[in-house]
Amino acid sequence: MPEEGAEFAPVSALLSFAEIERFIYAALPLGITKIRLTGGEPLLRPRLAELIAPLSDRVGLRDLALTTNGVLLAPNVRALFQAGLRRLNVHLDTLDRERFRTITRRDDLPRVLAGIEAARNLGFQVKLNAVAIKGLNEPDIPALVRFGRENGIEVRFIEFMPLDAQELWAMDRVLTADEMIESIEREFGPLVAVPDADPRAPATEYQFADGPRVGFIASVSKPFCGNCNRLRLTSDGKMRNCLFARDEVDIKSLLCSDDLRERFKQQFARRFGPSGLATTSNAPHSLRPIALCTRSGARRFLSSENGLNVTSPVRFSVALTRYNFRFQ
Numbered sequence: 001m002p003e004e005g006a007e008f009a010p011v012s013a014l015l016s017f018a019e020i021e022r023f024i025y026a027a028l029p030l031g032i033t034k035i036r037l038t039g040g041e042p043l044l045r046p047r048l049a050e051l052i053a054p055l056s057d058r059v060g061l062r063d064l065a066l067t068t069n070g071v072l073l074a075p076n077v078r079a080l081f082q083a084g085l086r087r088l089n090v091h092l093d094t095l096d097r098e099r100f101r102t103i104t105r106r107d108d109l110p111r112v113l114a115g116i117e118a119a120r121n122l123g124f125q126v127k128l129n130a131v132a133i134k135g136l137n138e139p140d141i142p143a144l145v146r147f148g149r150e151n152g153i154e155v156r157f158i159e160f161m162p163l164d165a166q167e168l169w170a171m172d173r174v175l176t177a178d179e180m181i182e183s184i185e186r187e188f189g190p191l192v193a194v195p196d197a198d199p200r201a202p203a204t205e206y207q208f209a210d211g212p213r214v215g216f217i218a219s220v221s222k223p224f225c226g227n228c229n230r231l232r233l234t235s236d237g238k239m240r241n242c243l244f245a246r247d248e249v250d251i252k253s254l255l256c257s258d259d260l261r262e263r264f265k266q267q268f269a270r271r272f273g274p275s276g277l278a279t280t281s282n283a284p285h286s287l288r289p290i291a292l293c294t295r296s297g298a299r300r301f302l303s304s305e306n307g308l309n310v311t312s313p314v315r316f317s318v319a320l321t322r323y324n325f326r327f328q
């Protein structure tokens with residue numbers, strides 16, 4: 001989120017829980033098998049457990065997870081657990097309090113750590129996501145790995161991607177997965193690649209000799225767009241099949257339709273089908289493999305009679321909050 005210029009969207013502009021449920025129930029028979037609730041920050045939505053409870057009981061949904069910055073986790077974690085949620089990803093780039101304050105502009109590291117501890121004590125499966133940036137949090141990589149090993153938490157390191165409105169991204173600030181692996185092995189010993197149980201998963205997992213695991217999402221140095229099976233529903237009702245996509249499908253306008261599922265398939269085919277594939281042609285040269293993921297995603301979506309190829313289940317990310325800012 002930029003330090004200045006952010007304009008928070010009014011609640012009236014966001015999809016209601018009822019609208020999100022209606023869309024998910026229509027999409028599940030088309031091959032959607034996994035849902036991740038994200039943002040912005042999803043815990044900013046009041047009574048979030050009221051959305052999670054019916055989704056966690058839904059037949060056909062194999063996995064439901066939530067990604068959070070962890071600041072509001074501790075006071076909400078019990079309600080989330082009671083609603084049926086069992087998996088959490090907490091974004092945490094550093095364990096250094098001053099560096100946390102520099103990155104987030106808030107002194108909330110103790111609150112995040114308290115939320116992680118509360119979640120673990122309740123029985124949540126917790127993973128940490130950390131974006132690695134040269135010149136900023138390189139020293140935190142071994143510290144985060146150590147924290148994960150000591151607490152039974154898998155840490156996933158994410159290469160710095162150009163998703164920032166302030167244009168802070170540069171290739172020379174990207175700490176690649178290979179560089180991170182070298183740094184970790186110097187501290188903790190050899191890492192062994194784990195055979196990939198899900199070839200479409202974005203993270204490559206490695207294991208230490210004594211058991212703990214660590215993952216890497218090498219979206220810049222080793223783009224995985226050809227295998228990506230993710231679709232994204234924004235908080236205001238637009239569907240994208242790439243974080244970098246400039247084109248999107250308006251789902252909110254379809255939600256009142258009696259034949260939502262069929263109209264959803266038709267709209268997606270019209271917008272992203274083989275004759276009209278959306279790409280982000282104005283993306284930086286280094287991101288062209290990422291920009292083309294809409295092509296492979298669209299083909300997978302349209303590859304079976306019912307919409308999705310049943311051998312390639314799709315994962316859906318649902319954003320619950322948002323803020324707006326101007327792209328230059």
